[in-house]
Amino acid sequence: xLRYALIAEPDPQRxxxxxxxxxxxxxxxxxxxxxxxxxxxxxxxxAPLLLVTDLALPRLDGFALLTWLREQEDSAxxxxxxxxxxxxxxxxxxxxxxxxxxxxxxxxxxxxxVMRDTLRRVLxxxxxxxxxxxxxxxxxxxxxxxxxxxxxxxxxGPPEAELxxxxxxxxxxxxxxxxxxxxxxGERQWFKAHVGLPPTLAKDRGTPRDWAFCHHVVxxxxxxxxxxxxxHPYFRDNPLVRDGIVGSYAGAPxxxxxxxxxxxxxxxxxxxxxxxAEDLAALRELANRVAEDLEQxxxxxxxxxxxxxxxxxxxxxxxxxxxxAVQALDVAALxxxxxxKPHACNTAMTDLLGLPPEPFPAMTFDAFCQHVxxxxxxxxxxxxxxxxxxxxxxxxxxxxxxxxPQPHRLRWVARPFAIPGGMAQMLTLTDIGHTRxxxxxxxxxxxxxxxxxxxxxRAGEERVLREIGRCRRDGMPxxxxxxxxxxxxxxxATRGFDAGDATLRDGxxxxxxxxxxxxxxxxxxxxxxxxxxxxxxxxxxxxxRQKLRDTPxxxxxxxxxxxxxxxxxPQGTLARAQAAxxxxxxxxxxxxxx
Numbered sequence: 001x002l003r004y005a006l007i008a009e010p011d012p013q014r015x016x017x018x019x020x021x022x023x024x025x026x027x028x029x030x031x032x033x034x035x036x037x038x039x040x041x042x043x044x045x046x047a048p049l050l051l052v053t054d055l056a057l058p059r060l061d062g063f064a065l066l067t068w069l070r071e072q073e074d075s076a077x078x079x080x081x082x083x084x085x086x087x088x089x090x091x092x093x094x095x096x097x098x099x100x101x102x103x104x105x106x107x108x109x110x111x112x113x114v115m116r117d118t119l120r121r122v123l124x125x126x127x128x129x130x131x132x133x134x135x136x137x138x139x140x141x142x143x144x145x146x147x148x149x150x151x152x153x154x155x156x157g158p159p160e161a162e163l164x165x166x167x168x169x170x171x172x173x174x175x176x177x178x179x180x181x182x183x184x185x186g187e188r189q190w191f192k193a194h195v196g197l198p199p200t201l202a203k204d205r206g207t208p209r210d211w212a213f214c215h216h217v218v219x220x221x222x223x224x225x226x227x228x229x230x231x232h233p234y235f236r237d238n239p240l241v242r243d244g245i246v247g248s249y250a251g252a253p254x255x256x257x258x259x260x261x262x263x264x265x266x267x268x269x270x271x272x273x274x275x276x277a278e279d280l281a282a283l284r285e286l287a288n289r290v291a292e293d294l295e296q297x298x299x300x301x302x303x304x305x306x307x308x309x310x311x312x313x314x315x316x317x318x319x320x321x322x323x324x325a326v327q328a329l330d331v332a333a334l335x336x337x338x339x340x341k342p343h344a345c346n347t348a349m350t351d352l353l354g355l356p357p358e359p360f361p362a363m364t365f366d367a368f369c370q371h372v373x374x375x376x377x378x379x380x381x382x383x384x385x386x387x388x389x390x391x392x393x394x395x396x397x398x399x400x401x402x403x404x405p406q407p408h409r410l411r412w413v414a415r416p417f418a419i420p421g422g423m424a425q426m427l428t429l430t431d432i433g434h435t436r437x438x439x440x441x442x443x444x445x446x447x448x449x450x451x452x453x454x455x456x457x458r459a460g461e462e463r464v465l466r467e468i469g470r471c472r473r474d475g476m477p478x479x480x481x482x483x484x485x486x487x488x489x490x491x492x493a494t495r496g497f498d499a500g501d502a503t504l505r506d507g508x509x510x511x512x513x514x515x516x517x518x519x520x521x522x523x524x525x526x527x528x529x530x531x532x533x534x535x536x537x538x539x540x541x542x543x544x545r546q547k548l549r550d551t552p553x554x555x556x557x558x559x560x561x562x563x564x565x566x567x568x569x570p571q572g573t574l575a576r577a578q579a580a581x582x583x584x585x586x587x588x589x590x591x592x593x594x
Contacts, residue, residue: 004028004045007054008038008065009083010277018052021116025123033277035227036473037062039068046073050123055084056110056224058250058275062144064094066100067500079103079122083110091398092234092383096152106220138338138416138423140260144218145186145418147260151298153183155189158209159205170286171266174250174279178268181254181290184209184218186417188565196268198245209396211240214264217251221261223284225250228272230466244462246468248273250280251421252287254317256295265290271570272469315421321345322424324330327362332429335516338422340365352429354405375402386412389535399432451501460522460530460576467534468519468570478534479563480573482581483511483548484528486556503527510554514544528581538563560584 005027009015015031022029027050032038035057042048047069055062061084070073073085080101081466084090085108093105102274103122104116146152163181171179180195182189189212191205201207209215213235219590226249228256229235250273251266265287267273275283277294322335323344332349342360348498350357353372373383385398398412411430416423447459455463464480470480485507492500504527511529512521522530534539541561562581564573 003049004030005050006030006032006038006051008032008035008051008057008062008279010034010054010058015375017112017113019228021112021119022050024116027119027120028197029521034058035062035065037459038065042069042072042075047078049077050079050081051496052081052083055082055089056086056222056226056281058225058277059227061227061232063100064228064231066102070099070101077528081106081118081122083108085109085222086216086224087219088216090162096233096385108220117341129482133384137191141416142418142423144260144262147256147258148183148185148262151262151294153192153294153298154185155264159193164195166290167193167265168195168266170283174267174275174283175205176267176269176273180266180268181263182212182213182251182266183254183263184212184215184261187415189214191441192263200208200297201245207240210425211238213238213246213249214251214266217253217264217266218261223250223252223256223287225279225280226381227274228466228469230462238250244458247271247465250275250283252284252285254294256290256291260296262291271465271472273300274473302328304346315419318421319424322426326426332425336365336367336425337421337525338424340478342368342445343424349429352408352431372400372402375401375404376400379472401428441451450581452523454484454508454512454521454523457522457524460524460532463520464522464530464532464574465570467532468564468573471534471564472567474533477537477563478573479512479538479561481531481533481544481545481548481559481561482524482577482583483507483529483531483557483559484585486558488527505556510551511548514548514591536563558584 001397005022007015007022007029008016008017009031011035015033019031030041030045030048032041036059038051038053039060044142044283051069053065055060057065062084066080069078082092082093082102083103083106090105090107092101096102098418103365104118106118110118116217126481137369154429167179167181171177176196177193180191180197181193183192187209188206189209194202194205213224213226226232226235229238229246229248234243235249240248246268249266249268250266253264256262265283267283286335286413306472319335319337326333326335326344326346329346330348332352334342334345334349343362345355345359347357349355350359353375357369360549369383369386373379373386376382383401390530400410400412402408402410409432411432412427414425414427416425418424419482448454448457449456453458468478488500489502491503508521508523508529509528511531514531515521516536518530518534522532524530531544533544536544538561541563545559546560548554548557558581560575560577560583562573562580565568
């Protein structure tokens with residue numbers, strides 16, 4: 001293996017600092033400004049002795065880069081140091097450390113001394129210690145929310161015309177359908193300005209904070225880019241990703257002059273997003289200007305009248321109210337007071353975890369986490385995940401599998417909230433062991449056509465968009481074949497719907513049999529089927545269309561093929577295919593559109 005170190009880092013200043021550290025250790029440093037550039041370096045030079053990579057890389061994220069690297073034959077000895085500003089990504093990387101061959105995890109805010117010590121330990125074959133928990137996160141969150149309130153940024157009126165024009169221009173500049181100016185509030189992200197959103201989200205002007213990509217920008221205080229959310233090991237389970245609303249994301253923090261992050265200026269696409277390091281830097285600069293403008297607007301606003309004073313709430317009285325509320329819940333719940341002090345839990349929690357009645361305040365929060373970890377098959381790994389989760393100012397959602405006192409599959413959710421005296425948390429443990437199969441069955445039914453067994457229209461369209469993006473990145477052609485059964489209505493009318501259904505199933509079976517590796521067939525609409533053909537050019541697609549027409553015993557069909565052209569929008573490709581099929585049906589003869 002060549003003795004060089006590969007640095008995958010989009011920020012030139014940080015890359016220069018890492019390059020200097022490599023030189024100190026006697027290594028030749030090579031900088032790649034994004035994941036795709038890092039791949040090119042490895043293809044040219046072979047796997048490096050050491051890889052230092054951020055997880056939020058443009059074009060190809062750090063997770064995808066590591067997955068690809070470990071598939072290379074000469075990468076077994078490559079030492080990997082992962083750097084990230086984002087708590088949730090750090091937890092996911094820790095969970096995948098064995099599969100991805102990660103030797104150390106560092107915060108992006110780690111000092112040069114910590115980075116130097118970590119590199120030396122990793123190069124010496126030692127396990128580098130994990131970074132200590134961030135301090136003051138709860139207080140920072142309280143101050144951040146106070147700044148948003150003091151600036152009077154949230155209102156009930158329509159979005160300001162000037163800000164609407166701004167996000168429209170941002171979307172046009174980055175070539176994406178959606179751009180947002182978001183404020184991340186306590187339990188919600190709110191869209192101060194937006195363009196390109198689905199009607200429901202545009203009406204609501206926000207989402208739960210747990211869904212918000214912008215929450216991670218606020219927590220990490222750094223730009224976040226997710227080139228392909230559907231393949232990302234953390235974000236692929238996000239409801240906005242599952243519903244096809246977010247296929248990729250890039251956001252930069254709205255950082256005030258006093259250091260609080262209000263929210264994010266972000267761009268979103270339904271397909272994989274190809275933004276380079278320069279684009280990310282431009283987005284960050286735009287976000288800085290917007291934050292300055294919001295501060296200036298806030299200073300110019302006249303002071304509003306104060307609301308009538310409410311009775312003062314003390315920390316003790318707030319915790320007392322919460323204690324009473326928790327006892328009434330059926331779900332297992334624990335209230336954690338400021339300073340990570342367990343305050344009260346309900347009977348559902350003690351029964352689930354085998355705890356004695358009223359275990360607090362005798363048990364510390366660390367002891368509680370150790371008790372929970374001890375009920376799993378891998379206490380050490382589980383405890384580390386819980387430690388990482390508790391470092392976040394927002395907490396995390398985790399899935400835990402308990403073996404004792406009874407087998408359970410649980411969702412751990414910690415929701416912080418402010419009370420007099422600091423930030424408290426409501427921790428809930430929900431049994432999801434019996435709900436997952438039902439949910440998976442509903443999702444399967446949603447994605448599979450019941451009559452033909454092919455991919456459904458909605459799921460198929462999502463897959464087509466993803467595959468077009470993948471083929472474009474890999475420099476491969478992509479074609480689509482649309483076929484429509486002739487006379488299906490007549491068959492239903494003269495021979496009955498059972499005969500029509502049988503014809504549909506035959507057409508689906510024959511169409512699917514023409515597929516290529518990585519391709520798939522979709523029940524498009526009525527009697528129409530779509531065959532996705534990754535890696536297939538126009539000439540080969542036409543040959544497959546002819547083969548469909550000439551297949552013995554195949555139903556009579558009208559068909560058309562199209563091939564993606566250049567940087568054409570994937571939706572445009574599907575529209576061309578639909579138009580070609582309509583023309584073919586009008587002319588009642590097969591048609592090919594190159």
